[in-house]
């Protein structure tokens with residue numbers, strides 16, 4: 342995650358690494374994690390200041406990239422006057438591929454995303470997700486990708502549907518806590534028997550509302566784990 346020149350190009354966006362040493366990236370993360378939509382779907386975050394954001398980027402974000410070769414990425418609107426220039430592109434969202442290494446972790450990464458309110462519903466998140474998925478398949482051979490989210494998060498479900506993912510229903514998601522039930526999607530072409538990826542084969546008999554969980558001082562839910 343340390344190469345400041347790394348970028349994945351899509352028609353309107355540049356996808357790059359978040360840089361802990363850039364104040365603008367730290368401030369962007371604070372803004373992104375504190376939009377009304379983010380808080381409504383993922384709960385309040387502890388990422389409320391530039392310094393806390395910097396510690397997250399240096400810690401958890403960097404560790405994930407080092408472990409898996411992928412993690413959370415920034416996506417920015419290209420500057421029309423200089424479309425290939427990362428420094429003058431406007432940060433608008435994040436797209437991520439996350440895979441845990443704890444016992445019981447799923448064998449495929451899950452796709453997550455978040456975008457600033459003023460840029461929603463313009464297809465930017467879909468474009469960033471497509472760009473990242475194409476890149477990791479081509480360069481790293483990552484074909485299997487899960488979608489996991491709070492069933493109440495209709496926007497998340499709409500993005501996965503628009504990306505062509507297949508809805509396999511609700512599953513207990515023990516990785517995120519004993520009582521967490523999430524909506525599970527698979528990328529087209531994956532096995533609909535999700536037990537091959539370490540998820541339960543069937544939906545739980547009784548469905549309870551997913552609970553918010555807290556990890557590393559960050560309030561998280563199924564949805565937040567995927568951003």
Ligand SMILES: CC(C)(COP(=O)(O)OP(=O)(O)OC[C@H]1O[C@@H](n2cnc3c(N)ncnc32)[C@H](O)[C@@H]1OP(=O)(O)O)[C@@H](O)C(=O)NCCC(=O)NCCS
Nearest residue numbers: 382455456461462463464465466467496499500503564567
């Ligand atoms: C989820 C989120 C990232 C969607 O971002 P977005 O940029 O608005 O999504 P896109 O514009 O790329 O839309 C992709 C598809 O989803 C649909 N969609 C997006 N938001 C929607 C909503 N609130 N309700 C219904 N459909 C929605 C779009 O209409 C589009 O469908 P189409 O391709 O069939 O026309 C955004 O709402 C967000 O940041 N939410 C807060 C953070 C969060 O909950 N992240 C998800 C955790 S898993």
